[in-house]
Amino acid sequence: MSPVIALRGVRRTYPGTPPVHALHGVDLLVHRRDYLAIVGPSGSGKSTLLHLLGLLDTPTDGVYELNGADVGALPDVDRTTLRGAEIGFVFQSFHLLPHRTATENVELAMLYNRSPRRDRRTRAREALDRVGLTHRRDALPTTMSGGERQRVAIARALVNRPSLLLCDEPTGNLDTATTATVLDLFAGLHVDGLTIVMITHDLAVARRAGRVAEISDGRLTERAAG
Numbered sequence: 001m002s003p004v005i006a007l008r009g010v011r012r013t014y015p016g017t018p019p020v021h022a023l024h025g026v027d028l029l030v031h032r033r034d035y036l037a038i039v040g041p042s043g044s045g046k047s048t049l050l051h052l053l054g055l056l057d058t059p060t061d062g063v064y065e066l067n068g069a070d071v072g073a074l075p076d077v078d079r080t081t082l083r084g085a086e087i088g089f090v091f092q093s094f095h096l097l098p099h100r101t102a103t104e105n106v107e108l109a110m111l112y113n114r115s116p117r118r119d120r121r122t123r124a125r126e127a128l129d130r131v132g133l134t135h136r137r138d139a140l141p142t143t144m145s146g147g148e149r150q151r152v153a154i155a156r157a158l159v160n161r162p163s164l165l166l167c168d169e170p171t172g173n174l175d176t177a178t179t180a181t182v183l184d185l186f187a188g189l190h191v192d193g194l195t196i197v198m199i200t201h202d203l204a205v206a207r208r209a210g211r212v213a214e215i216s217d218g219r220l221t222e223r224a225a226g
């Protein structure tokens with residue numbers, strides 16, 4: 001079976017005088033059911049790499065295969081479709097609509113997949129059940145704690161059954177106790193078969209993943225297991 005992610009010699013250079021070489025020849029394989037954390041300091045290329053992996057940006061050079069398909073030369077419209085079908089995103093700052101309930105926020109992720117409204121509601125509720133928010137499904141984000149908001153965002157990321165969950169500093173706005181709850185949730189999703197790539201600058205968070213890679217000045221090195 002193809003890896004979920006295969007990067008070979010991926011570079012990303014931002015134009016300018018001088019140009020910024022944000023990624024220098026990154027090689028990476030992520031298989032189904034891997035849980036990979038990528039750690040690195042500010043400015044090391046983490047967000048650039050996550051944007052490439054999430055089909056929000058394209059490499060300047062090198063190859064990106066997602067589930068065996070070369071996605072480097074895809075037209076924007078196909079990239080957008082593929083992103084919606086295959087990738088769930090979780091961000092540091094949740095990105096929920098404040099005046100929509102938890103259920104409505106999750107339903108919005110299914111607007112483009114043409115399922116009937118009643119199915120969308122059922123699936124949104126199932127996703128909220130999975131993250132332990134059954135009792136908060138009619139609540140507005142403005143009345144929720146940070147941990148609850150992040151769990152709504154995780155439900156939204158999961159509702160289209162992505163092959164890959166991409167997380168950018170998912171615990172960056174959470175206190176220690178809430179961070180543990182969210183990391184326990186990721187661990188459970190991983191056990192259930194989800195493939196997770198998480199970016200963090202927090203080593204304690206990274207240690208919860210099965211694999212840890214470090215990025216520094218646009219170069220990725222994986223730590224030996226154990």
Ligand code: ADP
Nearest residue numbers: 014020022040041042043044045046047048049
């Ligand atoms: P991190 O997420 O690890 O903080 P980034 O991927 O955001 O790092 O940035 C990596 C490098 O690329 C930094 O030197 C940053 O200044 C530069 N960079 C990021 N985005 C852009 C951009 N749109 N244009 C020019 N330079 C950028």
Ligand code: MG
Nearest residue numbers: 043046047048
């Ligand atoms: Mg960043």
